[in-house]
Amino acid sequence: MIDREGPIPPYQQIAAALRKRIEAGEIPPGRRIPSLVEMEQEFGVARDTLRKAVQVLKDERLVETVSGMGIYVVQHSEDGGVPGAS
Amino acid sequence: MIDREGPIPPYQQIAAALRKRIEAGEIPPGRRIPSLVEMEQEFGVARDTLRKAVQVLKDERLVETVSGMGIYVVQHSEDGGVPGAS
């Protein structure tokens, strides 16, 4: 899944993989992405690496986190915004 | 904040700056010093550089690490030692 030989750092590869899933509609808006524990196993990387990957998607406003709950795909519809964001 | 032209390496400059704050009472005994992430931004250096700077202060018994919490200024009173150090 992760190419450790190439020049692209794993955290960027993971960010790209998640972005692809989201834009392909595999993980629709409003749904949660896999938990950090699940992604640790799926990608075979450490928490710190996932943290950076998720931070990239956060900066792109693709996902948002709810502490204690999970990381959710943002609803980027015409009216904009996310459920709960007043 | 950091002079990269001069002969004094950044990690020594940072150690000196932290020592000054501690001895001036800006960061009193028992209190935490800024986290590594915060200091990365404040000083504009990498984690590795901070690691060396903090190691200097540790060798001087000025600070100690509490796992998962942070780096704390040592209480250097007459009876010596740190709270929690049995």
Add this chain to the structure above:
DNA sequence: AGAAATTTGTTCGTATGTATA
């Protein structure tokens, strides 16, 4: 009321590879 489980967030310590002086 409260304890346990799950999940995210933050913390330090360390290792590796690369680059520079």
Add this chain to the structure above:
DNA sequence: CTATACATACGAACAAATTTC
């Protein structure tokens, strides 16, 4: 060749928020 610095990554521990029982 050594010292210094950076980016990346891994590991472990602790905290806070949320849900479930």
